[in-house]
Amino acid sequence: MFSFAWKTIRARKAGFAAAFLALFGGAILLTACGVLLESGLFGGVAAQRYSAAPAVLGADRSITVELEKKSDKSEDLAEKVPLPAALVGEVARIPGVTRAVGEISFPATVVGRDNQVLSGADGGRSLGHGWASAELTPFTLSGGTAPGPNEVVLDAELAQRSRFSVGDQVRIMVDSAPRAYRVSGIAAPSGRDRLIRQSAVFFHDSTAKTLSGSPDQVAAIGVFGKVDNLDGKLPPGVLVHTGLDRGEAENLDGAQSRFVLTMVSGSFSGFVLMIVIFVTASTLALVLNQRRRELALLRAIAATPRQVRRLIGAETLLVSGVAALLGVAPGLYVAHWLRDFFVTIGVISPDFTLSLSPVPALATVLLCVGAAQLAAWSSAGRMLRLKPTEALGEAAVEPARLGRGRKITGAALLAVAGAGVVSTLFLPGELAMVPAGSSVLVAIIGIGLLGPVITGLATRVAAGVFLRSRRAERFLAAHNSTANSRRLAAAVTPLVLTIGFAVTQFYSGTTLSEATQHQARAATVADYVLTAPQGVPAEVAAAARRIPGVTASTPLIGTEIIAEDKNAAEEPLSKSKAYGVEGNQLTGTLKLTGVTGNLSDLRGDTVALSSTEASWLGKKIGDRVELYLGDRTKVTPKLIATFDRNLGYGDALFPQDVLLPHTTDRLADSILVAGNPSVHKALSELAGHYPGLQVRDKAELTVATDAQQEANLWLNRILLGVILLYVALSVVNSLVTSTLDRLGEVRLLRLLGGTRRQVLRMFRAESVLVVSIAVLIGSAVPVLPLAFLSLNLTGTPIPAGPLWVYLGIVGVSVLIGLCSIRLPARRLSRVARRQP
Template sequence: MLTLAWQTVKARTSGFIGAFVAILCGTAIVAACGILMESGFRGGVPTQRYAAVDVVVTGDRTVRPPGADVLAFEHAAEQPSIPASLVAKIAAVPGARAVAEQTFPAVVVGPDGQPLAGKPSFGHNWDSAVLAPFSLKEGGAPKNGEVVLDAELAAQAGVRVGGEVAVMVRSAPVTYRVAGVAEASGSGRQASLFFSEAVAGELAGRPDRVSAIGVLGADAGRVEAALAGDHVTVSSGADRSAAEFDDVSQTKSILAILAGSFGGYAVLVAIFVVASTLALTVEQRRREFALLRAVGATPRQVRRLIGVETTVVSVVAGVLGSLLGIAVSLGLRAAFARIGVVPDDFALSISPIPLAAALLIGVGAARVAAWSAARRPSSISPVEALGEAAVQKRDVGRVRLAIGWALVALGLGATAVPLFLGGQLGAAMSVMAALVLIIGLALTGPRVVGAAVRVVAPVLARSSGVSGYLAAANVRKNSRRLAAAVTPLMLAIGFAVVNFYSQTTLTAAVQQQNERSITADHVITGVAGVPAEVVGQVSGGTATSLVRTQVITASTTGDSVEVQSRPANGLDPTASGMVDLGVVSGSIDDLRPGTVALSAGHASWENKNVGDTVEFWFADGQQAKLRVVATYEHDLAFGDYVLSAADARAHTNAGMDSAVLVKGSDATALQALTSRYPGLRVTEGVAAQDRGAERTQFLLNLVAVGVILGYVAISVSNTLVMSTAARRREFALLRLVGTGRRQVVRMMRTEALLTVGLAAVLGSLVAAVPLVVLAIGLTGTPVPAGPIGVYLGALAGAALLGLVSIAVSTRVSLRAKPIDAIGVRE
């Protein structure tokens, strides 16, 4: 059977090109997702500040609630500190030398009175300089009131040993004497300042706790054994960079999550495309299979032949696609770096594991698709074989129809979710609902397209002459072929439109609620944050801290535990005059350390009322049990949790406010205040709110969706070219009975316009239903937010792709003489 299959593939190479391309591209995307996921666990950047140590001990950033499975966890947004007592515990390990490190934001003020631009800068205790190692280039170790700068920072500040430099650490700048200049091998990603042990501990503001512990002279296994049960992370090798750089740690978490969700979509779309392509390939060979049945081939032999052929093609395409996935993953990494999701120096981890997994998924998807496509040609009886070969079957199987209509109903039901669940979850459900609708319409496509054709075909026949009559006759008799061409175009339009406008609608809803909810006259922001002391120095009005942070929650559904990171904010009790949370019950005037306000939707979901205790985890992974003092409606602007500013600030590494909201104070007085804090600025109203994270998420979604749409576009062109090229004998017969070449071209142009028109209508409907419901749920209006040009561009792109693919393949098919083409085997 393998020999026969291989001979068939070689003899019908052109017939298998479509399936080959679909499997090749699908495997490449899945392999790229696998590489990104593996990089989320093993990738990173070269270690710099911890280059001289064997092991780094940091706080455990993984939040996994009791009873959760291995995949139910979240990565804490902030690096937690660890007890200083662990230094002695580690030092007890034979041969180990433990060095505690304090790390805190420290900004050097330049000669112009403004913070030095460039690399982020951090302060450390001088003892931790050995971890890099930093060595003194000039001067000596710092004492109280002194600082050691790294060589690059000293040059940028224009200071030398014995000079003075102003440093800002969570307060107004303080002047220090430069005791020395240090340097380490290579150029670091961060600038470093070193203080004496006493000063560093005071500036860090964490009594009896340290940021990390570097270990020299011991392996990770012994250190882990010594710290068992202390809830810390022991890193060695390449993992040390994640302990050193917060952006690397977050990047690894983002890549793992993104690759999982994006990979799921990619696998689903790949299976869908491969299945439709193989079904079209098998359908075009129905005469061949009918002949095999007529000469005695059993149904099992026909199924085995199709299965082995598919395996041969999918293995070759899968191997090449897996290798191509390396290039795709590098391209995605470059795109993610450009939009700020991945550091420029973050290196991917490439191993055979994701490549082998992608190959298995590609071959498995192809075999499942082949099994589905082989059922019909293998089930017809030998007596019916030749007749079945002459006329295409028009009916759709009852099981397929039942599944299709069930998916359509499920998709329509899922579109209502944003009416009850807002935010990013509601937008994601809109995309999922559209995808389910597309799959349902693909399964019921012949019926849906057939119904549309019965309405449109008579108009074509009467209005477009001979070409219109021929086109109408073709689409009436071959609705399944037309549906096969319409479906991928519909997928491209619907998927592109719903992904883009779901994000723009969510962004508009957040902005709308922000403008309505933040009623302050002025907003003070800074480059690295606003020192908490600024609030108390505002005169002539009232002020409140605003701390943007995250919390991690866990909810139990049946036997499973779902862990989720949620946006949160910290406010002072005085915020009631400057923000409008849409309070439903309780009062934010009662917001004190140890209390929390919940969004009304989340409180209802968790069955919590004012006075109840709610459990969650702070941004640094520390567990919290706080009393609920209020519930509110404006969750898009403030997230599901509003904490006291003190609690929110205490669990961030910066220890500063994200902004200060001010009402009633004079702008001139505020300018005078902020002039004492280099880097602070005053703006009016909500315009100062940071939209960077949402913009990055939006661009991230666009990149991911763009890759899938690129694959869909290739499959669309692939399908249209295959279905048109398979009609060479039909074109030849038309020309032999007197139809002109131009009439055939016009007939195909008419069919192409009908294909594109139906795809545009169905794709628009598939996107419109969930988007309208989403817009109503988020903004109260049925019109999704966003520029209309993107929708028109999606229609134009799909139309151009469809028309060009059909036109080019038609003209190529018409090159041969009719008398030669009519005798060409299928």
């Protein structure tokens, strides 16, 4: 059977080449997504600061809820979770452990000689530590001595870049105005020139404990000796990190990188798989449709349906297997390219290491082969069910009707898409994006199943215009398109997918980003915003209030909290953006809508929640709310006010002195200041006391998650671009294949007296018809989802984003459609002239 299948493949190279290219491109995408997904689960950032310790103990950064009869739910915390300092001594007494070293880590920004703040290595941060933890790298002195109470040791790279040497005075800013320290020594990490993404500043151990703000806590514990028997001898919530996993205990970057890769690759893998199946099915259906006479003849000469099915299966297995195997290596390259791009836009760590194993390649081969077999079986099903004589009759002309199952499935998908569009109006914030994007993809698949019906209706309308023309080529184009609705649908559907999917993905992201900015700035009534590259000390708000003319000022301390409701039907945990503010300073700086209660009472053990979050938790004003702060601290503040949810300011407001100690940096994102124009100069002079401080207009406010949303926009754009390249390939595939298959038709037209010029004009008219229908349907599909999403987020049905992107998407799609029909048509007309 395989030898016979190979002969049929060689006889129909053009058709099977189209199927091969579709599966080859799909294998590349699936392999890349598989590698990224595996890396999100098992990849990581190599340890730098803790590279000398065989094992590092860190706190569990997740909250998990155990549910009966359901899988457990968990959410990761936003901040570093500390360990009790007393645990260092307990670990040191475990048999086999030679010593345990507690790590203290906090931001320590070095101020240069020109009063400018200095970043860490490679644009990262400089972090303060106790000198006793220098052996975790290890750092060794290259000059000077260990630090005393008012002294520091700088790492060699930072000292060279800042031009400080032993004996110099250096100013360092932690969470307040800079303080002067004497440089007692210079240290370098053994075996390398510097750390990547961070610089180290070592203080005397007692000084480091005080500056950290939590003298009874440590960030992590490095363990030396035999570390294999630590499991089972540690308190609950303490994790043992070894090997590559130590990097996750060192920085939040590793965990955040894995989360981003898991989230992105997980969500896009589903889209990619659906698109690959859709495109593969469309291409194979086109190829099999061109072989209707051949398959019918096989049935007529006594081939059984099982034999024909085995032949098609063998052909498909050969093509899909080779395409999948050849697509694995380029897929690995694409995965590394995507990883590098994610680093460039700042969503994963520069030193994040991908996890490579045979699993993604094996999964890709199985998925591609399985998708191809399913597509081939479903496409040939009707032909194989017919009697041989009926098959010959139906092979002569295109089937007039769609199957009942296909009609029902297509209609059901359109109904599901419609329900998803309606739900967009009622879901809060970012959640509304899920049905908006999914409904478009579901609608396009439904349109693909009902393609001949929909394009047939559109063609009859357009054909009416063409039939009124006296030109023969337009007359022929109209009748060709009307009689061959399946062929037309195969050309239109990929273009509809390209336009509809691209427009929805791009404009849904820009609409959410604009809504976040707009809502944050609409709620901000302050006159000025104070910012700094590394964060602003919260005490700057009090310093600003001492300036004559300033009427109010409050810090904005951004973090995330987790609310728990075990009685919730689906989601017992809810992660929300939260801000720490000074309640009595909100008048004149921040004005949220729909406030019930009094935000000025926000002090002490209190919290204000959005009405959405309060409703989800079933809480009313006066109730106690169980919440986890970013460092796993559980609090039960009293709910004193509710407000309308604001995408910029999230779901919770806390008193700033409650939230600040539970953030990793203990710095504010910005300071809001209300005052008359005369205070601008005095605010600018604060930069002399707080280097790096910048005074901005409120229109330049950037809320904490704007950078993350911008990164997500870039993620969507690049992944969307990769997928659209594949879809564009499939469009060219389908259109070129279907056009080249019309050689017999072109020869007949030439024999009947048609000139080459008339044939080319007929194809031009058909190409205009195809792209016109595709543009109209592709542009119409995302209209309601984007309008409802924009109405939900911004109050207007017009989505945010530049118009030129839509015009560019349509223009590229039109160009692909026109070229994919007209260029093969030129070749056909030349061949038909040589071989009448």
